[in-house]
Amino acid sequence: MLQLPDIFDAQNYARVRSALPEAQTMPHWCYTSPEWHRREIDAIFRPAWHFVGLASMLPSRGSFLTAETLGQPVLLVRSDQGIRAFRNSCRHRGSILLEEAQGTCGGIRCQYHSWVYSLEGKLLRAPGTEESSTFDPERHALTDVRWAELEGLLFVTLDENAPPVDQYFGDFAERVARPYRIAEMACVHRRSYHLASNWKLYVEVDMETLHTKHIHRGSIGEQPVVSPPTSGEWITVFHESDHTPALAPGERHLGFPATPGISGAANRGTHFSVLAPGFFLVTAPDCMWWIQKYPETPTRTRVDVGYCFPRASLDRPDYAEVSARYIRRWDQVVREDDWITEFQQRGLPGSTPGCYTPEEHVVHRLDNWILDRVLGAAGDRTPSAQGVPG
Known part of the structure; x- marks a missing residue:
């Protein structure tokens, strides 16, 4: 060697x-x-900030993009509140939520156990937890990812200390x-x-x-x-x-x-x-x-x-x-x-x-x-x- x-x-x-x-x-x-x-x-x-797509690829409510950044699955979706970015991972057992690189959805459903999230990342339905008196849906919302748009280019970063994207570039x-x-x-x-x-x-x-x-x-x-x-x-x-x-x-x-x-x-x-x-x-x-x-x-x-x-x-x-x-x-x-x-x-x-x-x-x-x-x-x-x- x-x-x-x-x-x-x-x-x-x-x-x-x-x-x-x-x-x-x-x-x-x-x-x-x-x-x-x-x-x-x-x-x-x-x-660093990492490119994931164009803002024009998210033209309407429910439009989404998926990417992988440093081994982390990422999901960007347009909701009624604008673009949101999350880890593309269910808060139950960690399964991938959306698999296609690009598409449209009315909500976000995990294929494993059918946990359902809104386009804003709120947990709406969690089969198996109905009888639990301690389960808190708010604590199981999707995990936010830091994102930014620069003149139509969409970027994400996994570093909360990264400078703003316009300063970085x-x-x-x-x-x-x-x-x-x-x-x-x-x-x-x-x-x-x-x-x-x-x-x-x-x-x-x-x-x-x-x-x-x-x-x-x-x-x-x-x-x-x-x-x-x-x-x-x-x-x-x-x-x-x-x-x-x-x-x-x-x-x-x-x-x-x-x-x-x-x-x-x-x-x-x-x-x-x-x-x-x-x-x-x-x-x-x-x-x-x-x-x-x-x-x-x-x-x-x-x-x-x-x-x-x-x-x-x-x-x-x-x-x-x-x-x-x-x-x-x-x-x-x-x-x-x-x-x-x-x-x-x-x-x-x-x-x-x-x-x-x-x-x-x-x-x-x-x-x-x-x-x-x-x-x-x-x-x-x-x-x-x-x-x-x-």
């Missing part, structure tokens, strides 16, 4: 901390070690969400699956353009970007172009018009953003898509993908024909990134560190952001107090 050094000794990461082009990539154990994985969960994921709403009118987006396709790779590999491939002309030569091709500074727990690159990047190179003149009301940089190109730790969101002038990553083990990641258009595009008579071009291209690119991250994971155990090329400078910044949090204040530089380094 391979003997590892003290993987939390900051000296082992001195070369990762170096400036480009002298820097080396993170050691292999950062992508394979159970101990490192556990520290990431505690230091990065537990204090800093200037993201001002710089991206409002100009691209995210709140006007409707999700038209969503799917979840698992990959045999570390979550960081997928986040890293999201934020570098070196691979696009190799892995995506037929679906994206060359895609030059700039990386503007940000504040808060997010980072972005911007691709300026008159044509949408959401279609294959030969079809970019066959897309939808721009989203009504977009402004500023949204009129000139596309932002590729990571809302830390694992929510990759692409906002283009004509559409939006996401690839969310949830680490389950050091070498297993659950991926949630969503494709979105502004509501105005859904009403067009040519919607089916045009949207099919987008979905075909999105599926192809996702498959290509899925493949290369699993392929990379297979080669990592026992490998020696590599280098960062100039086109991977954002990966270098992200990796150092991870080190700041996993290693804490130890080491040769002060952890970032301003979120992902801009």
